[in-house]
Each structure stands twice: as C-alpha cells, then as structure tokens.
Amino acid sequence: MEGMEFLEFRRVYKIYHNGVRALTNINLSVREGEFVFLLGPTGAGKSTVMKLLSREEVPSAGDVWLDGFRVNRLEDDHLPYLRRNMGIVFQDLRLLPMRTVFENLVFPLEVMGLRRTVMNRYAREVLEVLDLEEKRNHLVEWLSGGEKQKLCVGRAVIHQPKLVLADEPTGNLDGHSAYEMVSGLFQLCREGGSTVVMATHNERILKAFPGRRVYLDRGEIVRDSFRE
Amino acid sequence: MFVREVFRRFRRNPQLFLMGILSIFFTQLIVNVFIVGYLELDKLGTFRGDAFSVRAYFPDDVTTGQAEEVAERLRGYPEVAEVTIVSREQARLKFLEYFDLREEDLPPEENPFPLSVEAASPRVEDVPSLAERLRETGSFDEVLYGGRNVELFLRFYQMLLSTGGVILLGVFVFSLVVITNVIRISMQSREHEIQVCGLMGATERFIRRPYLYEGFLQGIFAGLAAFVVTYLVADFTLEFLHAAFPFFPWVETEDILVPTLVVNTAMGGFVGFLGSFVASNAVLRGKRRQ
Numbered sequence: 114m115e116g117m118e119f120l121e122f123r124r125v126y127k128i129y130h131n132g133v134r135a136l137t138n139i140n141l142s143v144r145e146g147e148f149v150f151l152l153g154p155t156g157a158g159k160s161t162v163m164k165l166l167s168r169e170e171v172p173s174a175g176d177v178w179l180d181g182f183r184v185n186r187l188e189d190d191h192l193p194y195l196r197r198n199m200g201i202v203f204q205d206l207r208l209l210p211m212r213t214v215f216e217n218l219v220f221p222l223e224v225m226g227l228r229r230t231v232m233n234r235y236a237r238e239v240l241e242v243l244d245l246e247e248k249r250n251h252l253v254e255w256l257s258g259g260e261k262q263k264l265c266v267g268r269a270v271i272h273q274p275k276l277v278l279a280d281e282p283t284g285n286l287d288g289h290s291a292y293e294m295v296s297g298l299f300q301l302c303r304e305g306g307s308t309v310v311m312a313t314h315n316e317r318i319l320k321a322f323p324g325r326r327v328y329l330d331r332g333e334i335v336r337d338s339f340r341e
Numbered sequence: 342m343f344v345r346e347v348f349r350r351f352r353r354n355p356q357l358f359l360m361g362i363l364s365i366f367f368t369q370l371i372v373n374v375f376i377v378g379y380l381e382l383d384k385l386g387t388f389r390g391d392a393f394s395v396r397a398y399f400p401d402d403v404t405t406g407q408a409e410e411v412a413e414r415l416r417g418y419p420e421v422a423e424v425t426i427v428s429r430e431q432a433r434l435k436f437l438e439y440f441d442l443r444e445e446d447l448p449p450e451e452n453p454f455p456l457s458v459e460a461a462s463p464r465v466e467d468v469p470s471l472a473e474r475l476r477e478t479g480s481f482d483e484v485l486y487g488g489r490n491v492e493l494f495l496r497f498y499q500m501l502l503s504t505g506g507v508i509l510l511g512v513f514v515f516s517l518v519v520i521t522n523v524i525r526i527s528m529q530s531r532e533h534e535i536q537v538c539g540l541m542g543a544t545e546r547f548i549r550r551p552y553l554y555e556g557f558l559q560g561i562f563a564g565l566a567a568f569v570v571t572y573l574v575a576d577f578t579l580e581f582l583h584a585a586f587p588f589f590p591w592v593e594t595e596d597i598l599v600p601t602l603v604v605n606t607a608m609g610g611f612v613g614f615l616g617s618f619v620a621s622n623a624v625l626r627g628k629r630r631q
Binding site (some may be wrong): 167169189192193194195196197199201203207209210211212216220221224225252268 | 346349350353533534536537538539540541542543544547629
C-alpha cells in the first residue's frame with residue numbers, strides 16, 4: 114500500500130457485454146488534490162474511466178484503486194460509504210425530478226444522515242454561489258438547462274468530497290458560466306484539497322486553466338501532459 | 342422530505358398510486374363485510390343469552406351445599422363466565438311461568454325437577470366445549486344446551502369463522518400481490534433515480550424508505566376510504582333494517598365504527614408496508630445482480 118497514489122488504474126481493460134472494447138491497458142496515477150482533464154474524442158473511453166471510478170462499471174481486467182481501496186473488489190455493502198467521498202457531475206445531469214432544488218442539492222448530505230439545520234447552512238452558501246437562492250423550492254423541471262447544470266455541480270461539491278468526477282460539466286453552460294464553474298472546481302481543488310477528474314471537450318476552458326491533461330483515444334492513453 | 346416526495350409522485354402519476362389504493366380498498370371492504378357479519382352474530386348470541394347457556398342437572402341426592410361446592414369449582418374454569426344455581430323450587434316456578442300454568446297444576450310436593458346449574462360461556466362458540474367440560478366433571482346426571490336452533494346457529498357461526506378465515510387470508514394475499522406489483526412498477530419506472538441515489542452514496546435502506554412510506558400511506562388511505570364507505574353503507578342499511586324488523590337484534594352503526602376503523606387502518610397500512618418491502622427487496626436484489 115505504501116507509495117500508492119490517491120487514484121490508480123493498473124492495467125485496466127474494459128470490454129462491454131456487447132463486445133465494445135472501451136479501455137485497453139490503462140495505467141494512470143493521480144495524486145491527492147490534483148486537477149486532471151480527461152480529453153479525447155467521443156467514444157475514447159472518458160466516461161468509462163469515470164464509471165470505473167464510481168463503480169458504476171467494473172473492469173474486465175486490472176484494478177482500480179482509490180484512496181487505498183481496490184474499488185472493483187469492494188463489497189456491495191461498502192460501496193455507499195466509498196461514494197459518499199465522491200461528488201459526481203453526470204453528463205446527463207441525473208437530477209431527481211421529484212425533488213426541489215434544495216432537496217437535490219442537499220441529497221448527498223441527506224444520505225450521510227446530517228440534520229436539516231446543518232443541511233440548510235451548507236445549502237445557503239452553495240445556492241448563493243450558484244445564484245439559485247430564489248429557486249430553492251422550485252422543482253428541478255422548472256429550471257433552465259444551465260441552471261440544472263449548475264445545480265448538478267453544486268450537488269457534487271456540497272459535501273466537500275475527496276474526489277470530484279465531472280463528465281462534461283460545462284455542456285449546457287455559456288462561456289462565462291462555464292468559466293465560473295470550472296474556477297469553482299479549481300478553488301475546491303486548491304483550498305479544499307479535493308481531487309478533480311474532469312472530462313471535457315471545451316477548448317476555451319482548456320486554454321484558460323492549467324493542470325494535467327490526459328488524452329484518450331480508442332480506449333488508450335495517448336498523451337499525459339501538464340500545462341502550467 | 343419522504344412524505345412530500347410521495348405526494349409529488351401521486352400528483353405526477355395518480356393512476357399508479359390510485360391502483361394501489363383501490364386494490365387495498367376493495368379487499369378492506371370484503372374484510373368489513375366479515376366484521377359486520379361477525380358483530381351481528383355476536384349480538385344475536387348475546388341477545389339469545391338464555392338459549393346459549395348450558396344447563397346441568399345434579400343427581401336427586403345432591404344437597405344445596407354440595408351443589409354450591411361444585412358451582413364454586415366451575416367458576417374457576419376459563420370457559421365459564423357465569424354460574425347460577427337453580428333450586429328445585431326455582432325450576433318449578435320457571436316451568437309454571439313458561440307454560441302459563443297455575444300453582445295447583447304442579448304443587449311443590451310433586452316437583453320433579455332436580456337441582457341444577459346454569460352456566461354461560463364468555464363466547465357463543467365456546468358453548469359446546471363448556472358443556473363437554475361440565476360432563477367431564479362427573480357431577481351431573483345430564484348436561485344440555487340449546488336445541489336445534491342453537492346447533493344451527495353455532496354451525497353457521499363456525500362456518501363463518503372458518504370460511505371467513507380462509508377468505509380473509511385469500512384477500513390478504515391478493516391485496517399483497519397487487520400492492521407489491523404496483524410498487525414494483527413504480528420502482529422500475531424510476532430505476533434511473535434509484536441508480537442516481539446509489540451513486541450518491543445512498544444505502545439500500547435509504548433508497549427503500551420512500552417506497553415503504555408510499556406503500557404504507559396507500560394502505561392507510563385505502564383503509565380510511567373503506568372505513569368511510571362501510572360506515573355510510575352500514576348506516577343507511579341498518580337504519581332501514583331497524584325500521585323494517587324492529588324486534589330483530591340488529592347491530593348498531595356505532596358498534597361497527599371502532600372495529601372497522603382499527604382493522605382497516607392497521608391492516609391497510611400493514612399490507613401496504615409489507616407489499617412495498619417485498620417489492621423494493623425484489624427490485625434492489627435485481628439491480629445487485631445486474
């Protein structure tokens with residue numbers, strides 16, 4: 114276990130049931146508090162990397178290690194506790210439609226069993242940052258695409274997780290909002306010590322922010338670089 | 342938050358929610374028919390109290406003191422609610438009164454009646470076993486209870502209890518199957534949300550909780566609806582029956598209020614909760630296998 118990085122992929126292969134080879138021999142190490150952009154064309158395997166980290170999928174071969182735990186071998190009963198240390202921004206948002214903005218936002222705190230007063234305190238801060246205070250009690254279906262996206266990011270970070278997985282988090286945002294949102298994630302990474310893995314196609318974001326860039330193509334890592 | 346969420350689901354998909362309520366509602370109505378039937382028979386049993394008591398006749402040589410001793414022993418039996426000693430003279434007077442005879446028709450010196458006891462059981466259906474128990478004591482020459490009517494009544498009473506039990510069990514299983522499937526459909530239509538909850542770190546217990554609330558509330562609503570409908574129908578029908586057949590011991594509307602309310606809400610809530618539990622277990626187990 115000694116010398117292990119916060120996040121590691123060791124010879125990971127992923128072949129889906131339909132025969133699609135999504136990842137081939139992925140070896141990747143990420144330090145705690147690092148900000149990593151996952152880049153590559155559609156179908157390169159970026160989302161699969163995210164899914165393996167959240168144990169939405171398991172590798173066909175190899176191991177995924179996270180914070181000292183072999184994610185792919187973890188018992189089902191222990192999974193919720195691993196996931197409580199994660200914040201996920203889904204590509205398709207996946208907000209809970211029967212819940213209000215507030216209820217969606219505090220959901221990660223609710224599953225942790227925090228009290229309503231504590232949840233209120235956390236939510237107030239995040240809603241202010243997201244500029245969604247006035248829509249606190251609205252059902253999410255009444256929000257615009259951009260507001261939903263912001264809410265999704267807020268939900269991923271409200272509990273200050275150790276790892277944030279963001280799959281195309283700027284997809285529905287205009288240039289300014291996208292910049293603000295990634296700035297927020299950077300701040301969380303620097304000040305809160307969270308590790309952020311973000312898959313994106315947004316060239317403007319890539320030009321605007323420093324950090325590590327891991328390029329995937331056809332399920333393989335083709336370049337791993339760092340931009341100051 | 343869970344209860345609010347259940348109401349939002351109801352607003353979004355009322356058909357599914359109402360289907361669950363209706364399935365429990367109809368089964369609770371059937372339950373209520375049996376409750377009212379049982380209460381009516383019970384009332385009839387109480388009304389015909391004399392007919393449902395057991396008479397046991399001592400041998401001729403038994404003294405009043407010995408009879409008192411036996412009666413005292415009988416009072417300790419669980420099947421015995423009340424024991425009254427009927428003296429020879431009391432029996433003679435009863436006989437004269439019953440047949441509207443004069444004193445000289447049966448003078449005391451010609452009194453043929455032996456000393457006896459009248460024992461009543463707390464429940465009508467216990468009368469035969471009480472009679473058997475009195476026979477087993479060996480203290481009596483003869484033990485009698487009721488006549489053909491009583492036998493018929495008890496047979497009908499037993500039939501109601503046994504067939505009612507079977508039907509109620511069937512009704513319970515039926516409503517459980519329906520509510521289980523309704524909740525299962527409800528969960529499967531929200532599979533996506535369940536998956537998100539899991540990815541947010543929710544345990545299965547946490548995921549299951551709103552569905553348990555949903556089933557429980559459906560059961561409670563269904564039970565209350567069945568109670569209200571039963572009350573309205575019973576009130577109307579019994580008022581008519583009381584007016585049409587005033588001498589028959591009809592059960593009063595007030596008598597059925599508490600039992601139906603308690604049974605409907607408790608059984609409705611229980612069936613709803615159990616159905617949701619079974620459904621959520623099945624769905625979550627299916628997801629684990631995927």
